[in-house]
Amino acid sequence: MAVAATTPVLEIAALARDIVGPDWVITDGAQLRVYECDGLKNQREIPGAVILPGSTDQVAAVVRLCHERGVPFVARGAGSGLSGGAMPTAAGVVIGLSRLRQVLDLDVPNQRVRVQPGVTNLHVSEVAAPHGLYYAPDPSSQQVCTIGGNIAENAGGAHCLKYGFTTNHVLAATVVLSDGRVVEFGGEAPDAPGLDLLGVLIGSEGTIAVVTEALLNLLPRPQHVETLVAMFPSSETAGAAVSAIIAEGIVPAAVEMMDRLAIDAAKTQTPITWDTEAALIVELDGPLIEVQSQFEAVTAICERCGADAVRVAATPEERMEIWRARKSAFAAVGALAPAYLVQDGVIPRTRLPEVLNAIRDLADANGVRVANVFHAGDGNLHPLVLYDNKVEGEQDRAERVAIRIVELCVEFGGSITGEHGVGVEKVCSMPKMFSGDDLTAFARVRAAFDPDGLCNPDKLLPTPRLCGEVPGFHHTHAVEAAGLGERM
Amino acid sequence: MAGLAEILGADRLSEEHDTPVVTPRDQAEVAELLTAATRDGLALTIRGGGTKRNWRAAPARCDAILSTAALAGIVDHQPGDMTLVVRGGTPLVDAQAAVTGAAGHRQRLMLEPVGGPAATLGGILSTRAAGPLRHRYGTPRDIVIGARYVTGDGLAAKTGGTVVKNVAGYDVAKLLIGAHGSLGVITEIAVKLHPVPDVERMLVLRSTDSAAVARFVLALSTAPVTPTLVEVHWPDGVVAVRIASTAAGADAQIALLRGLAPLDEVDAAAGEALLANQLALPFAGTGSVFGVGVRPTDLAPLLDAVALVGGTFAGRAALVAGDVLLPDEDPDRSSRLIAAVRGLGGTVQARRGADAHRLAAAAHAPGIAELEAAMREQLDPAGVLA
Numbered sequence: 001m002a003v004a005a006t007t008p009v010l011e012i013a014a015l016a017r018d019i020v021g022p023d024w025v026i027t028d029g030a031q032l033r034v035y036e037c038d039g040l041k042n043q044r045e046i047p048g049a050v051i052l053p054g055s056t057d058q059v060a061a062v063v064r065l066c067h068e069r070g071v072p073f074v075a076r077g078a079g080s081g082l083s084g085g086a087m088p089t090a091a092g093v094v095i096g097l098s099r100l101r102q103v104l105d106l107d108v109p110n111q112r113v114r115v116q117p118g119v120t121n122l123h124v125s126e127v128a129a130p131h132g133l134y135y136a137p138d139p140s141s142q143q144v145c146t147i148g149g150n151i152a153e154n155a156g157g158a159h160c161l162k163y164g165f166t167t168n169h170v171l172a173a174t175v176v177l178s179d180g181r182v183v184e185f186g187g188e189a190p191d192a193p194g195l196d197l198l199g200v201l202i203g204s205e206g207t208i209a210v211v212t213e214a215l216l217n218l219l220p221r222p223q224h225v226e227t228l229v230a231m232f233p234s235s236e237t238a239g240a241a242v243s244a245i246i247a248e249g250i251v252p253a254a255v256e257m258m259d260r261l262a263i264d265a266a267k268t269q270t271p272i273t274w275d276t277e278a279a280l281i282v283e284l285d286g287p288l289i290e291v292q293s294q295f296e297a298v299t300a301i302c303e304r305c306g307a308d309a310v311r312v313a314a315t316p317e318e319r320m321e322i323w324r325a326r327k328s329a330f331a332a333v334g335a336l337a338p339a340y341l342v343q344d345g346v347i348p349r350t351r352l353p354e355v356l357n358a359i360r361d362l363a364d365a366n367g368v369r370v371a372n373v374f375h376a377g378d379g380n381l382h383p384l385v386l387y388d389n390k391v392e393g394e395q396d397r398a399e400r401v402a403i404r405i406v407e408l409c410v411e412f413g414g415s416i417t418g419e420h421g422v423g424v425e426k427v428c429s430m431p432k433m434f435s436g437d438d439l440t441a442f443a444r445v446r447a448a449f450d451p452d453g454l455c456n457p458d459k460l461l462p463t464p465r466l467c468g469e470v471p472g473f474h475h476t477h478a479v480e481a482a483g484l485g486e487r488m
Numbered sequence: 489m490a491g492l493a494e495i496l497g498a499d500r501l502s503e504e505h506d507t508p509v510v511t512p513r514d515q516a517e518v519a520e521l522l523t524a525a526t527r528d529g530l531a532l533t534i535r536g537g538g539t540k541r542n543w544r545a546a547p548a549r550c551d552a553i554l555s556t557a558a559l560a561g562i563v564d565h566q567p568g569d570m571t572l573v574v575r576g577g578t579p580l581v582d583a584q585a586a587v588t589g590a591a592g593h594r595q596r597l598m599l600e601p602v603g604g605p606a607a608t609l610g611g612i613l614s615t616r617a618a619g620p621l622r623h624r625y626g627t628p629r630d631i632v633i634g635a636r637y638v639t640g641d642g643l644a645a646k647t648g649g650t651v652v653k654n655v656a657g658y659d660v661a662k663l664l665i666g667a668h669g670s671l672g673v674i675t676e677i678a679v680k681l682h683p684v685p686d687v688e689r690m691l692v693l694r695s696t697d698s699a700a701v702a703r704f705v706l707a708l709s710t711a712p713v714t715p716t717l718v719e720v721h722w723p724d725g726v727v728a729v730r731i732a733s734t735a736a737g738a739d740a741q742i743a744l745l746r747g748l749a750p751l752d753e754v755d756a757a758a759g760e761a762l763l764a765n766q767l768a769l770p771f772a773g774t775g776s777v778f779g780v781g782v783r784p785t786d787l788a789p790l791l792d793a794v795a796l797v798g799g800t801f802a803g804r805a806a807l808v809a810g811d812v813l814l815p816d817e818d819p820d821r822s823s824r825l826i827a828a829v830r831g832l833g834g835t836v837q838a839r840r841g842a843d844a845h846r847l848a849a850a851a852h853a854p855g856i857a858e859l860e861a862a863m864r865e866q867l868d869p870a871g872v873l874a
């Protein structure tokens with residue numbers, strides 16, 4: 001088709017209409033705006049074009065068009081990411097996977113399912129449910145977020161304490177590499193020979209390939225579940241209870257904590273009546289008799305550690321109510337302040353009381369409020385920094401506090417992100433956690449998959465343009481670094 | 489090899505069957521060595537405990553052996569956080585002793601010393617070696633949370649961290665695990681620990697009917713039981729299941745398992761001996777050994793195929809993954825095994841035996857070989873560790 005296009009990206013859009021069908025290519029300004037950001041709303045960029053392929057082959061063909069013209073592209077699932085991973089590049093292409101939402105093959109005896117990347121996390125468990133199976137990773141956003149996005153972010157959830165993260169539940173993935181080649185990582189049988197490329201793909205934030213199919217491991221539904229909420233007079237005492245439960249050798253399915261502000265937020269959305277400084281949600285699952293005896297032990301530990309009250313969910317409805325309160329807390333915080341930032345950092349679990357105190361001091365010193373709702377069992381904090389964007393300077397202060405919080409996490413021996421990813425949000429925090437050489441090694445791994453830097457560029461690794469020079473960090477190719485060759 | 493001696497001092501260089509052995513003491517020394525080797529075009533082979541050196545095809549050239557013997561020791565154990573950091577050359581049994589010896593804590597590193605007491609953690613990672621506990625706790629890829637390493641051209645780097653949850657940066661540890669030392673030297677490893685269960689009970693069953701064994705294992709996979717291991721030894725038909733739970737929970741689960749199994753029960757005491765055997769199989773006898781894996785529903789055909797070629801299988805019955813020991817090194821026999829496993833869509837890795845690596849060399853899925861080459865080019869551009 002002869003097209004008089006003015007820019008490479010418009011040329012791609014024109015050619016893509018023949019590949020994916022004219023209805024699935026967006027170049028109109030107003031429609032493009034829908035794709036300008038993901039869940040990280042304070043970073044936006046209008047893409048050059050949005051293309052919505054309907055098959056692996058179509059994804060490959062679109063990627064080839066981009067590759068031939070040196071145009072960057074970014075894969076997009078539901079856009080629920082919280083670190084700007086799916087934010088477009090200005091003159092780039094967004095490859096939306098929303099049309100790829102078929103469950104391809106449910107293999108009940110082998111407890112696995114092959115899906116397309118646009119299938120939502122929750123839908124996988126829904127499809128498996130009639131067979132007594134489910135998909136274990138359960139991000140709070142599971143109703144909307146997609147398997148492709150989960151793989152890219154190595155998504156976690158409340159129940160990952162016991163069952164592990166996305167990386168522990170994906171058996172294989174079909175991917176389109178940045179030059180359009182289609183390859184399969186992993187496989188049906190364990191111990192695929194060669195390098196664990198699947199392991200690197202998971203958590204690579206869309207920077208090494210576009211996932212177009214995934215084979216997921218399913219688990220049998222646990223026979224029995226018990227859930228309680230323990231009301232503690234302080235976050236410190238609740239934190240001590242977490243350590244005591246773990247020290248007892250019990251591995252709960254989930255251990256989540258909400259502080260007073262987070263509880264207040266949840267109250268605006270759900271009928272909970274909790275009135276306490278810190279609520280600890282503990283869930284145990286497994287064989288009936290084991291759960292019953294361990295649940296008694298957990299209840300006793302909470303009381304011993306100073307809980308004022310322990311409420312046990314007596315019915316599935318009460319259990320649902322507890323989880324609704326927990327899972328709604330993020331969004332509900334919006335009712336307490338005109339604006340807020342969601343933070344994601346990890347600390348060693350035993351440092352919880354110290355870090356929570358430090359966060360409080362930091363918030364007080366900067367005149368902002370911080371609500372804490374988090375995965376206490378694995379030390380994954382989600383401080384929500386509340387602010388008023390109409391008050392001059394308050395957003396800046398909130399952003400400073402948010403950044404300072406993750407730096408604190410690193411100082412306490414933790415990480416700048418436990419599940420939301422680095423994206424664009426934290427690229428400039430990467431040097432807090434990694435040396436120049438560490439980053440160079442990461443850059444080389446990326447270059448092995450995407451030598452031309454077209455696959456979701458400017459994410460995950462700092463660039464001089466975004467963050468200034470990072471000492472010791474080189475984007476050079478290994479061969480040049482080793483002095484074995486020169487780029488002409 | 490004068491260059492290598494200069495870097496570390498002559499006392500760090502010894503000789504073994506005419507091959508020099510260098511013994512760096514820390515990550516910086518490893519980096520110096522690999523930088524020099526890259527510059528001088530040397531080929532190095534990494535050696536931990538030396539127990540699984542056959543698990544990788546012999547390198548085309550080996551100018552020197554890089555021993556991790558002096559890269560041993562515990563760096564940090566945080567019992568409250570259930571994390572452990574050790575140096576790459578630390579024998580697994582030493583790491584385990586440090587963990588289980590911590591007063592007032594009942595926790596364990598849920599990896600097994602495949603290869604025996606000399607097996608180092610670095611070697612276990614590099615060969616992705618796992619034993620029966622894999623059923624519940626996974627392989628090194630599920631237990632490692634971070635690592636320090638040196639790339640083939642001497643870049644000293646870190647991946648992951650020391651906390652149990654972390655998604656910052658690429659998960660390079662996954663690449664190093666199973667790479668047989670071909671991408672870099674692992675100098676430090678952070679792992680998560682697990683609590684030691686209250687009680688453990690073993691149920692040992694016997695049947696020489698592969699279909700019956702497979703039915704039992706599939707039924708178990710959906711039953712409300714939480715075994716730490718489900719092992720099968722074939723063709724003698726011994727199946728061992730270990731339940732870890734509370735005392736009451738374990739009794740109930742064992743009772744439930746008995747109901748599932750129309751198989752003969754044998755003395756549970758035989759179970760512990762069996763487990764030791766399972767780990768030892770790839771190192772026992774004199775024949776060729778292959779690691780194999782198939783889908784859960786292909787257990788029975790796998791067992792039949794192993795019996796047909798006169799082999800012995802020791803492995804994880806529910807996953808399905810394990811080792812096959814053949815009675816001799818007959819390439820024809822090896823080929824028949826490999827063809828049978830591949831015919832089931834399974835995976836094969838050579839462990840030992842004449843021509844084993846050549847026979848098992850996998851026809852990689854399209855595109856994968858190129859990606860692996862690109863990765864080596866990036867992390868070991870001069871092929872020092874190839």
Ligand SMILES: Cc1cc2nc3c(=O)[nH]c(=O)nc-3n(C[C@H](O)[C@H](O)[C@H](O)COP(=O)(O)OP(=O)(O)OC[C@H]3O[C@@H](n4cnc5c(N)ncnc54)[C@H](O)[C@@H]3O)c2cc1C
Pocket residue numbers: 038039074075076077078079080081082084085086097117138139140141144145146147148149150151152153154155156157158205206207209210211212330331419420456
């Ligand atoms: C209210 C709320 C609660 C949340 N709770 C959690 C939680 O509990 N745990 C958690 O881990 N996360 C949570 N998140 C974050 C987010 O939902 C996850 O990161 C999720 O995995 C993103 O999926 P997505 O489909 O929305 O991906 P997107 O936001 O569309 O994309 C995320 C990244 O994945 C890449 N990507 C998407 N699809 C593909 C593909 N097919 N191939 C390659 N790369 C791809 C993108 O390029 C981008 O880098 C939450 C978000 C919200 C808004």
